[in-house]
Amino acid sequence: MKKIEAIIRPERLAAVQSALGEAGCTGLMVTEIEGHGKQKGVVQQWRGEKYKVELVPKIKVETVVKDGDLKRILKAIIDNARTGEIGDGKIFIYDIEDALRIRTGEEGEGVI
Amino acid sequence: MKKIEAIIRPERLAAVQSALGEAGCTGLMVTEIEGHGKQKGVVQQWRGEKYKVELVPKIKVETVVKDGDLKRILKAIIDNARTGEIGDGKIFIYDIEDALRIRTGEEGEGVI
Amino acid sequence: MKKIEAIIRPERLAAVQSALGEAGCTGLMVTEIEGHGKQKGVVQQWRGEKYKVELVPKIKVETVVKDGDLKRILKAIIDNARTGEIGDGKIFIYDIEDALRIRTGEEGEGVI
Amino acid sequence: MDMKVIIDTIWVLVTAKLVFFMNLGFGMVESGFARTKNCVNILSKNFIVFAVSSLGFLLLGWGLMFGDGNPFVGLKGLWFLSGADNSPASGAAYQGVYSAISWTDVPLFAKFFFQLVFCGTAATIVSGAVAERIKYKSFILFSFIMTMIIYPIVGHWVWGGGWLASKGMFDFAGSTVVHSVGGWAALAGVLLLGPRFGKYSNGSINPIPGHNLSLATLGAFVLWFGWFGFNPGSTMMADPQAISHVAVTTNTAAAAAIMSSTILSWLMLGKPDLGMTLNGCLAGLVAITAPCAFVSVGSSIIIGLVAGILVVLSVIGFDKLRIDDPVGALSVHLVNGVFGTLCVGLFAQDKIVGVATGNGLFYGGGSKLLFAQLTGIAAVGAYTFIVSFVTWAILKATLGIRVSLQEEIEGLDIGEHGNSAYPEFLIRKPSHAFLGIKDDNL
Amino acid sequence: MDMKVIIDTIWVLVTAKLVFFMNLGFGMVESGFARTKNCVNILSKNFIVFAVSSLGFLLLGWGLMFGDGNPFVGLKGLWFLSGADNSPASGAAYQGVYSAISWTDVPLFAKFFFQLVFCGTAATIVSGAVAERIKYKSFILFSFIMTMIIYPIVGHWVWGGGWLASKGMFDFAGSTVVHSVGGWAALAGVLLLGPRFGKYSNGSINPIPGHNLSLATLGAFVLWFGWFGFNPGSTMMADPQAISHVAVTTNTAAAAAIMSSTILSWLMLGKPDLGMTLNGCLAGLVAITAPCAFVSVGSSIIIGLVAGILVVLSVIGFDKLRIDDPVGALSVHLVNGVFGTLCVGLFAQDKIVGVATGNGLFYGGGSKLLFAQLTGIAAVGAYTFIVSFVTWAILKATLGIRVSLQEEIEGLDIGEHGNSAYPEFLIRKPSHAFLGIKDDNL
Amino acid sequence: MDMKVIIDTIWVLVTAKLVFFMNLGFGMVESGFARTKNCVNILSKNFIVFAVSSLGFLLLGWGLMFGDGNPFVGLKGLWFLSGADNSPASGAAYQGVYSAISWTDVPLFAKFFFQLVFCGTAATIVSGAVAERIKYKSFILFSFIMTMIIYPIVGHWVWGGGWLASKGMFDFAGSTVVHSVGGWAALAGVLLLGPRFGKYSNGSINPIPGHNLSLATLGAFVLWFGWFGFNPGSTMMADPQAISHVAVTTNTAAAAAIMSSTILSWLMLGKPDLGMTLNGCLAGLVAITAPCAFVSVGSSIIIGLVAGILVVLSVIGFDKLRIDDPVGALSVHLVNGVFGTLCVGLFAQDKIVGVATGNGLFYGGGSKLLFAQLTGIAAVGAYTFIVSFVTWAILKATLGIRVSLQEEIEGLDIGEHGNSAYPEFLIRKPSHAFLGIKDDNL
Numbered sequence A, B, C: 001m002k003k004i005e006a007i008i009r010p011e012r013l014a015a016v017q018s019a020l021g022e023a024g025c026t027g028l029m030v031t032e033i034e035g036h037g038k039q040k041g042v043v044q045q046w047r048g049e050k051y052k053v054e055l056v057p058k059i060k061v062e063t064v065v066k067d068g069d070l071k072r073i074l075k076a077i078i079d080n081a082r083t084g085e086i087g088d089g090k091i092f093i094y095d096i097e098d099a100l101r102i103r104t105g106e107e108g109e110g111v112i
Numbered sequence D, E, F: 001m002d003m004k005v006i007i008d009t010i011w012v013l014v015t016a017k018l019v020f021f022m023n024l025g026f027g028m029v030e031s032g033f034a035r036t037k038n039c040v041n042i043l044s045k046n047f048i049v050f051a052v053s054s055l056g057f058l059l060l061g062w063g064l065m066f067g068d069g070n071p072f073v074g075l076k077g078l079w080f081l082s083g084a085d086n087s088p089a090s091g092a093a094y095q096g097v098y099s100a101i102s103w104t105d106v107p108l109f110a111k112f113f114f115q116l117v118f119c120g121t122a123a124t125i126v127s128g129a130v131a132e133r134i135k136y137k138s139f140i141l142f143s144f145i146m147t148m149i150i151y152p153i154v155g156h157w158v159w160g161g162g163w164l165a166s167k168g169m170f171d172f173a174g175s176t177v178v179h180s181v182g183g184w185a186a187l188a189g190v191l192l193l194g195p196r197f198g199k200y201s202n203g204s205i206n207p208i209p210g211h212n213l214s215l216a217t218l219g220a221f222v223l224w225f226g227w228f229g230f231n232p233g234s235t236m237m238a239d240p241q242a243i244s245h246v247a248v249t250t251n252t253a254a255a256a257a258i259m260s261s262t263i264l265s266w267l268m269l270g271k272p273d274l275g276m277t278l279n280g281c282l283a284g285l286v287a288i289t290a291p292c293a294f295v296s297v298g299s300s301i302i303i304g305l306v307a308g309i310l311v312v313l314s315v316i317g318f319d320k321l322r323i324d325d326p327v328g329a330l331s332v333h334l335v336n337g338v339f340g341t342l343c344v345g346l347f348a349q350d351k352i353v354g355v356a357t358g359n360g361l362f363y364g365g366g367s368k369l370l371f372a373q374l375t376g377i378a379a380v381g382a383y384t385f386i387v388s389f390v391t392w393a394i395l396k397a398t399l400g401i402r403v404s405l406q407e408e409i410e411g412l413d414i415g416e417h418g419n420s421a422y423p424e425f426l427i428r429k430p431s432h433a434f435l436g437i438k439d440d441n442l
């Protein structure tokens, strides 16, 4: 099993989410994070002083998939998360040693 | 060392947390996430229109444990996170290459 | 590639962030988490009753780095996150199987 | 047209508006003291309760309260203010069926509007104590009965020329009629509802912090402001000496109570708890409500100081008794409503602004007045508690009064209303917020 | 100095202050009903709009509205209240160029201040309907024109001794002059702006929940409170019978509308929606604004009940028509402004508090009054909509009225003001909050 | 009973209530402009400060301010309003020791309540400037001294028949007596406290955004509303011409200041900053407070425009001077309090509503009045700053006035009160919120 960790633009979440659904991967975790990279932060002001907020809002989407599904699901994410502008984000892939379903206690690829 | 990543119901956090304490695993990280899986989202309304919130609130509990403690701690989590209803969540297990304690700079299994 | 996952004190984030920048590692993810460890939680009160908040606010900083940069970047984090008090946090290191840049679709170490 | 009538009408209406505004204060204090997941429900209750009161008191409440009748209930002109009435003619010149309130020279609708906002206050007090677990529907029904029947009958006894008035009991602006009545009705509801899930789990008292102290403070300020309508307005005539005196006693008692509740919580808990300071302010205001026109400014300080202490002790006390009152309504309105009514018997100074109350115990008047006050407290308490208890019990047996455990845990906002108060803010998940659940096994 | 003048001046100023306070109410309802990312922008619009009105109405608006002139517009003493005027002299004793409002015996500045706060209300109504997409600059300019020209001319027709007044049309406190004028101007703006991005994506209506129902409820309470200045104050003289009557009809209509809107939303949607309850309250208040002094308390219940139903249906209806009104301003102010004006023709009872309106249709007065009301509704609607539409169109062609799509998605707070309303709170990221975007491909 | 007395008493009490309500406004503006972690502390300070004032001013303040005595301080009837007084008897008929305020024909308690709310305002102004670092205990003690001694003595000079009054200095509603006194006391505190940690780190000015602009806007609206009590009420008699005139000058100055501060911030910063717009409104209100009854509406526009510009420049200026004022209290109350007092000397028109001020410089009155104003500004400034500085210094040397660095970083809510304002909302962690810390090495 592999864990896909995708950092995407918040406004792309909905599209990615439904694409993942169609790609047959329903299980996912969504975390609100802030990111820093090439993309510039936004300038704000407060009673006369300007200031830069360096960290930009991003969404981390995590899903654990069977090794076989990896390629397909990566494609689904990339196609729907991409805008072509700086700030589209990255995808990282980890190896998962094991997975369990709490409800049943069962273990292994079957649970995902 | 292994990293245990458990997605649980928010209302089970307290129970899981104290169970982990008893199981001798004090160090943990708690992250507020939203999940999607078999469990249905909730329907809300706004001035005449209904809408479905697909993502359900979940808590991600992460803890890094010595290989030897893995089984015991998994059991502690499962026993306390389970309700038997859909939505109980999953547990994923990763391999950790190394760990450091910032305060002392020491490295390896000892730090956890 | 390695993923560095550092749990630090919120008030150290700014220092760590700029140190990482200088260390040439601009890409990172920041997540607001709550941690539990040796550090004690804080006691609050509500209309006559005291209560303890066990979980203490922490920041999780994640960055994926080339294997070669690992040592240098770990040092940058530890130097800037350390206060010497209990609660400074931990750093965990994972192996990353692969990385992709959504914007371009390119794959491998190059993307980070 | 008689100038006096015009002036008095302006005074009555302006102060009545301030009292109406207290609905906002209650709404904000109570939602601020509750959890996010129940915020919409509390806002809804506090918003609709005045609509309910407006209809209930118009339909029947006014008639039962002020209609001529026997010492226990009004009988004439019961429905819809339909009785004969030649207001603003007053005193001897008055002809009509609402003679108990014919002493003031304002139009009937001015009298009604002023009395309505007081009735509404009694009803809204209940909302906070039963919060975070009561069914919306059942609360609405109870409020109807409260404003149509329960409150007006007590009102008749004290302000409608009923038997307590004849007994020489004095309650200037309603420590008993409004606040303790609200408090007794709330107590009955709280006992039948039981505590919120997790509040008293395995032997420990689990504090459940309110979600928004900015709102709560805003609400307390608004209530303090509204009280300048509540008390001075209760002259229902613009008597300069009286209204000025009442404004100062009212404010001074609030100030003293704020100080004593803050200092006591500082001493008892190590730190000055804002929640206690806010409750202290309201406690002082409730306590001075009955005596505000009968006591000196000096006495108002003492009354306030004691009120502030009482509220801190009773908030803690009710918890010890496992009586779960999320916002402290019982400590504020019931305990201090009773205390304030007593204070008339202790601190009253005859004719201090004209009203012939006779002197209280501390001013050489002996126990006569005090005894009348005690009679009133006991009678009103017994009546209101019993009738409310029965009403709640019937609702419990029929519609049910408490939401399901699951709904309570997930929050009444989604369960009862399908809304969330702050859909975009990230909120700690229920159990998290729900400290009570900590040592609990679902 | 004549006591009557003093008393009436106090009454006019105190009620005017309450109406001013409604600006807070509108600001909180509208920002509470909008998303976090646009909160600062809405607060800014609602805050500056009264400043704009104050200058616009002072500069020219007052003169056009109350200056002596022809049936369509004031011509004398146009600029800066500069016309001759010997107020508080009134009636026959009055000498000056603002004779249309010489019937009340208060100083010129008291008249001005009272009329100003009404003008400001009309302008602020627009703010909510065009929220979450309009350019700050263009809104400010429109508000200037609205308060300097558009509103005052209608005002002249009805309250400035103009042709509608002569036609025997009655609008006591401004269901038409204030609320429907605000509504028509808003409608024109909404049509030219188009819906918010994502609101109606691929055929479905995507609800966009407001970010803060505590604020919205607070605002609704403040508006209800302010209405006790708006309606009773419109006597502009402290006539005890009239102001008491108006206070009660106003409150009763609000109460009835709260109940009917809540129950209807309960039946239609399965759960009582707080947003609908709040809109219902405002709908009842708007509907009773024109008839409050001409109808009985009984009628006010019926008017309120219908208003509550109308607002629920029209909120849903406007959505079906793809007319995107984030806060329901059209349903509240336009629909019920029109309905309330009609009600005068239906429920009026001659001289119920002294004004000789003649009887409405339901009281045997035939259709004469009703017809006058219809004429007023139609004329005011046509005029206001057209003039506003042209104004908006010119702004659109020149400055532009809508922010860029990217700014709209990222939020107007950063884009227009460089501020964020809650910089420390963790907020669900835009698209998240932005349910509309779900089935959308950016 | 004399009608005039009744009417004037109503006017004085109603306006006093509005001024009391400003406490809410200050509380919301100041907490909204501060960070979440200090919210409870600011709410607590702003809530308790009026309780403290109520007791301090009752105990001694009133006596020092209005007791008959020498030109510098009251000496008779010092404690507890205990002096002889036959109010509402006024003018020649008055017998008592508070003759400086015997010109108004209202009861003593009405006079006291009205003056109390002004005293409370001066005290509450301090709260904002010293926010986010001051010890709760020390603030409470300072407020006692402020309201018992510091404020009343200045009050005696100007309103208590003291030497500045004799010098012909005019301050109608308190630009100097209330606002600049509050401002000077705040400045002394700010200088002794020093800036908040991280505000001026390694040479750069780090903005620290407020946590809740909805609350801040709400507060500004409430203050604007309250000012309609503050200024028109200061007639302390219902003179129709005067109160109407004052209502309009007050509102017009606010409107003008809103426009100028918004436009200036737009030009200087590229975007219209809501924080500046809100401060601008308050600046205009403070500036018109002294001259509101002495100048024309035309002049009030100019005064407002300048005030709006002054506040923007001084907010930025104080930052450049490394004087850390989290809410802009110095720019609003001190700078514009001084400016407004000067404006009397510049724009006054003799007897414009009856008061014989003589003409100001711009109206051919020469520099006589201007000079009197300057004397007042200088004397009050020197006195208040020095006495406050000494008071703060003593507190610093004894109890300490600043919390520990760690407490400041973690927030005063936990440290001083053990509460958190929004325990369920996810808040960016301190340092995060604390942008100042960015370039800082703890």
Ligand SMILES: Nc1ncnc2c1ncn2[C@@H]1O[C@H](COP(=O)(O)OP(=O)(O)O)[C@@H](O)[C@H]1O
Residues within 6 Å of the ligand: A007, A034, A035, A036, A037, A038, A039, A056, A058, A085, A086, A087, A088, A089, A090, C026, C027, C028, C029, C062, C063, C064, C065, C101, C102, C103, C112
């Ligand atoms: N090396 C990295 N480690 C962890 N997260 C990263 C890394 N590089 C980028 N990211 C995440 O991806 C987001 C987008 O990256 P950025 O460089 O801004 O644009 P792009 O991905 O299009 O090059 C960043 O905000 C950050 O959260």
Ligand SMILES: Nc1ncnc2c1ncn2[C@@H]1O[C@H](COP(=O)(O)OP(=O)(O)O)[C@@H](O)[C@H]1O
Residues within 6 Å of the ligand: A026, A027, A028, A029, A062, A063, A064, A065, A101, A102, A103, A112, B007, B034, B035, B036, B037, B038, B039, B056, B058, B085, B086, B087, B088, B089, B090
């Ligand atoms: N394949 C997966 N990858 C990541 N998270 C998952 C996966 N499957 C489930 N989850 C997480 O577990 C939670 C519970 O899963 P769900 O299917 O709803 O119930 P159950 O775990 O009882 O089958 C989901 O909300 C989601 O956050």
Ligand SMILES: Nc1ncnc2c1ncn2[C@@H]1O[C@H](COP(=O)(O)OP(=O)(O)O)[C@@H](O)[C@H]1O
Residues within 6 Å of the ligand: B026, B027, B028, B029, B062, B063, B064, B065, B101, B102, B103, B112, C007, C034, C035, C036, C037, C038, C039, C056, C058, C085, C086, C087, C088, C089, C090
């Ligand atoms: N075994 C662990 N697994 C996951 N997170 C841990 C573990 N141990 C510590 N942490 C994280 O590190 C933070 C600091 O640890 P703590 O024991 O309090 O201080 P220190 O790291 O200085 O010993 C904790 O709040 C927790 O979030």
